[in-house]
Amino acid sequence: MAERSIQKFDKKSSSGSGSETNWRSKIWSRCFAFDIVKQVGAILVMGCILGLAYNAANPIGIRWSESKVAQPPPKTAPASPVALLASTSSIPIVPPATGAVAQTTNRVGNQTTNATTYVPPSATTWEETKPLHLKKKCVLVDARSAPYFEAGHIPGAVNLPEPPDPQPWEAFIKQHAKSEHIVVYCSSTNCSLSFKLATRLAKDGGYEFVQFMTGGYQAWLRDESLAKADPATVVSNSPPPRITPREMPAQEVPPILPPVAGEMTGKKLENALPTTWLQARPLLGLGQAILVDSRPQAEFDLGHIPGAFSVPFDAPVPAIRQILADKGPATRIVVYCGSMGCPEAFQLATRLVRDLDYSNAQFMLEGYAEWRQLDQKAVKIPAPNGGGR
Amino acid sequence: MTSAAFNRWRTVLRWGVGLLMLWAAISKIANPMDFLGSIYSYQVPLPKTFLKALACALPWCELLCSLLLLANLWTSGALFCLDLMLLVFIIATGQAWLRGLHISCGCFDLNWMVIGSKTAALQRILESVAFAFFRNLGLWGIVSWLLYHNAEDATVKLVPEVASPIT
Known part of the structure; x- marks a missing residue:
């Protein structure tokens, strides 16, 4: 088939009436001469089959039928x-x-x-x-x-x-x-x-x-x-x-912080989950959680929440292990960074969950700036042993 | 440019396109409902069942094409397939841009860079349909160029078989 195409191409090229015909035939021959149509067909068919099969097996896949919409919740x-x-x-x-x-x-x-x-x-x-x-x-x-x-x-x-x-x-x-x-x-x-x-x-x-x-x-x-x-x-x-x-x-009054998803499902988390200062504060006060500042050391030295450990978000794993040496994997760790929306707390908390197996590490949505505004004078957290400079 | 340098550039481009499409495919496969939402937001007057089937199949076609490009197998077929898909994307993003739809193009998963507020503006630009239209246009040009020269290669490879009896 390829040979025939080439011959056809050569024939067309030699007998073409003008440059436009030559150009067209050249494109046409190059694109369709070598079973491209078959390859494209095979790719599309395989893509459709794989896509539909994967979707059928995927628990978060696309639903073909619409979900039944329940009545809106009552206003009471x-x-x-x-x-x-x-x-x-x-x-x-x-x-x-x-x-x-x-x-x-x-x-x-x-x-x-x-x-x-x-x-x-x-x-x-x-x-x-x-x-x-x-x-x-x-x-x-x-x-x-x-x-x-x-x-x-x-x-x-x-x-x-x-x-x-x-x-x-x-x-x-x-x-x-x-x-x-x-x-x-x-x-x-x-x-x-x-x-x-x-x-x-x-x-x-x-x-x-x-x-x-x-x-x-x-x-x-x-x-x-x-x-x-x-x-x-x-x-x-x-x-x-x-x-x-x-x-x-x-x-026996438990702290306000609910168990993280990993505790409830027994599965290892992929990402750290969020928490808020309001939830974390009672635990920190009771010494049932530790606070970790994920900002660079220089920023930490300028000011931090009392009792916090300094673990820069990009610190290597051995350094983090050293800082948290006496903290078991079940320790509740609340990580914060500069201000609301900053990425370091999420990044460090996720590293703690994924790489260091601290399944109870969470990132705080508020940062140091919000803490200063909200709670600077209201909270007195005892400094944990070995940390909280 | 020597033919060796020319071929090196083509390989680099082929790898670049392959990796880009691989990223696009994986981010769509990872969150199919989000991709379906992106398709709906283009407000194309097509049946929902067709759009759902499209949302199921399209990322897998992208994935196959990208893997074939990276492996340098069926390269012409994969490039032609990508060319067709990019044409569809160009039409979709172009009509959305002309209609002034303020939507996210849904082409790639950019959530990894949205964590910080500093990157929000950049993320808005990267996800806008106008940017997506021009990006798709550029990508379509690259893929078409690769396809043209790839087909040329295939022709050259086959010429000796035809030409040998004559020489």
């Missing part, structure tokens, strides 16, 4: 968001420390101003949110843009793309009371839209109890696939035994 709000969470979550929760809201009060020098206060959003997972959502005791908000929501979303979720346009934002504010429990999600662990929208809802919207769901829509997809494959493995929807802080002896 729980009396106390913390009590609700304690009654429905499998994780014992205690209310934030006294004056949790006051922590956000803007302190300037010795004067406390009456700036608008808000409770920063906390992290949650689908395992925790699921029972609440099934009982319609929380409002699930999808922070992705409309086409992504249309492509697939958790049934019953409300779409409020981040950043929200004024009209849907006002409609959402009108529709949902400030005391409602809001859980915001986006695409996956990687995306930051849920945290941004959750902060906006708490700060600008005035919502009292806002959480952002790590794992996002992918976590729901995985869970739904698991439910279809083996219903027994799914998290039970029945409420766990209610444990209120008052019923527990004082010495």
Whole structure:
């Protein structure tokens, strides 16, 4: 066939009436002379077969049928968001420390101003949110843009793309009371839209109890696939035994920080999970967690949260091992960096999880700058042994 | 330019295109629902089932093409296939740009660089459809050039077989 093509090409080249014909025939011959069509056909067919087969086996793959959309959650709000969470979550929760809201009060020098206060959003997972959502005791908000929501979303979720346009934002504010429990999600662990929208809802919207769901829509997809494959493995929807802080002896009151996903699933995490200062503070106060500053040594020396260890985010593994020599792999480590949105805390916490097997390492969403604003004078954390210069 | 240097450049370009398409394919395969969302955001008047099938198959075609390019197997077929796909991408991004759609092109996973606020502006530029349109246009030019010369090579390789009886 190739020989025939070449002959045809030569024939066309020699007998072509003009340069244009020559050029065309040259391109045509070069492109189609050597079974390119067959190769292209084979690649496309193989791509289609592999793509469809992989999608069928992929728990987070594309769904051919639309998810049944549940009724929107009722407008009635729980009396106390913390009590609700304690009654429905499998994780014992205690209310934030006294004056949790006051922590956000803007302190300037010795004067406390009456700036608008808000409770920063906390992290949650689908395992925790699921029972609440099934009982319609929380409002699930999808922070992705409309086409992504249309492509697939958790049934019953409300779409409020981040950043929200004024009209849907006002409609959402009108529709949902400030005391409602809001859980915001986006695409996956990687995306930051849920945290941004959750902060906006708490700060600008005035919502009292806002959480952002790590794992996002992918976590729901995985869970739904698991439910279809083996219903027994799914998290039970029945409420766990209610444990209120008052019923527990004082010495058994657990800290507010919920267990990280690795503890609940028993699987090794790929990335560190986020936490907030509000969640980490009681643990640090009780000495049940250590604080790690991921900024460069020079910045650490200029100022840091009392009790923090200095572990620069790019420190080599042996150096980190040396600094954390007396800390076992189960130690809760809270990593922070310069300010909200800085990457070093996430990077170091993920290194601790992946490379050093500290499965309880988490990164703090707030950084040193926020701590200085919020809690500089309110907190007195005892310096841990061997660290916290 | 000597033919050896010319061939070296072509190999470098082929590897570059192969690695770029490999990255694009893997980031799409890793998060198919996000890719479907990106396709929906182009607002193309096509049936949803077709778009879903496209979201399933396209990343795998990209993956196959990139692996074939890297392995230098079926190179003409892989390049022609990429040429066709890039033409589709050019049309999609071009129409979105003309219509003024403020969407993310969904071509690559750029989440790794969005952690810091300093990179947010750069990420917005890299993910914009206007940038994607020109990038696809440039990539299409490179792939077409490689395809043309690759086919030429194949012709040259076969010429001795035809020409030997004459000489």
